[in-house]
Amino acid sequence: MIQLENIYKSYKNNRVLSNINLTVNKGEVVTLIGPSGAGKTTLLRLLNWLEVPDSGKISIGSATIDASKYTKQEIRRLRSQSSMVFQHYNLFKNRTVIENVADSLIVVSKMKKKDADEKAEDLLRKVGMADKLQDYPANLSGGQRQRVGIARALAVDPKVMLFDEPTSALDPEWVGEILHLIKKIAAEGMTMILVSHEMRFVRSVATRIIFLENGELVEDSNPKDLFENSRNVRTQAFLHKLTYEEE
Structure with a gap:
């Protein structure tokens, strides 16, 4: 591996x-x-x-x-x-929670926006962030930001x-x-x-x-x-x- x-x-x-x-x-x-x-x-x-x-x-x-x-x-x-989860989250401040996760699927995996949004929502639900989809990172606690970072790392199906x-x-x-x-x-x-x-x-x-x-x-x-x-x-x-x- x-x-x-x-x-x-x-x-x-x-x-x-x-x-x-x-x-x-x-x-x-x-x-x-x-x-x-x-x-x-x-x-x-x-x-x-x-x-x-x-x-x-x-x-x-x-x-x-x-x-x-x-x-x-x-x-x-x-x-x-592989995907990396950082100490300080590295989220895009001008993107909503769901955009932070979906954008990597659109850019890296060439996924259609509708499909990317659906997968991002599923992952954010998995990490307990389904109620924060339209929030921006500045409105989240550190733990919530890290949850988004983990969802984003999972999004590209890393080995x-x-x-x-x-x-x-x-x-x-x-x-x-x-x-x-x-x-x-x-x-x-x-x-x-x-x-x-x-x-x-x-x-x-x-x-x-x-x-x-x-x-x-x-x-x-x-x-x-x-x-x-x-x-x-x-x-x-x-x-x-x-x-x-x-x-």
């Missing part, structure tokens, strides 16, 4: 990711954890080619792209395999959904509802890669957890083994710090 081979990424003289090799199978829910600056969001953005690696190959489904040589067609094909700290910009009262929605989508079999600092959520939803530090893949494990039986000193130190901060 997803394969990263020998991925390196730097910003100027700062190495952000180093020799990342990773395979994600269909239906897996993989969560990226680690300290700030570990490279988690960069790795996620590489999968949608919002960032370009210095070297290496990325494959999602039938699409493969090599950082050393690629075409616009290969970029479009790779991007068509993979990418979540970049989807609850980090939300008020506490909305965090649980958004996490519940993500768990519901995961339970339907959607392949996911998430960046999150919500450790209880990570433990409950992930089939695999990857710990990144200083741009390196330090540990790749199932939740129980990572949280209870990790033998990696760096992982242990990170988890211990989180536990101390939460007390």
Whole structure:
């Protein structure tokens, strides 16, 4: 489903990711954890080619792209395999809720407006936003905006959904509802890669957890083994710090 081979990424003289090799199978829910600056969001953005690696190959489904040589067609094909849900929603302020979802179907999927509106309405009903179709983002709470963002990501029928700290910009009262929605989508079999600092959520939803530090893949494990039986000193130190901060 997803394969990263020998991925390196730097910003100027700062190495952000180093020799990342990773395979994600269909239906897996993989969560990226680690300290700030570990490279988690960069790795996620590489999968949608919002960032370009210095070297290496990325494959999602039938699409493969090599950082050393690629075409616009290969970029479009790779991007068509996944959808991304951002921290700050990235909704169009001058579009209504239903337009924010339907426009991607009209532009990307070349769907007729009537059909796009019908599908958008169905998805917005699924995420609990059927009563806000004609509202603008400015009139919505952060949690409601994120629901629209998730509906928009689902609209193009992605093979993979990418979540970049989807609850980090939300008020506490909305965090649980958004996490519940993500768990519901995961339970339907959607392949996911998430960046999150919500450790209880990570433990409950992930089939695999990857710990990144200083741009390196330090540990790749199932939740129980990572949280209870990790033998990696760096992982242990990170988890211990989180536990101390939460007390």
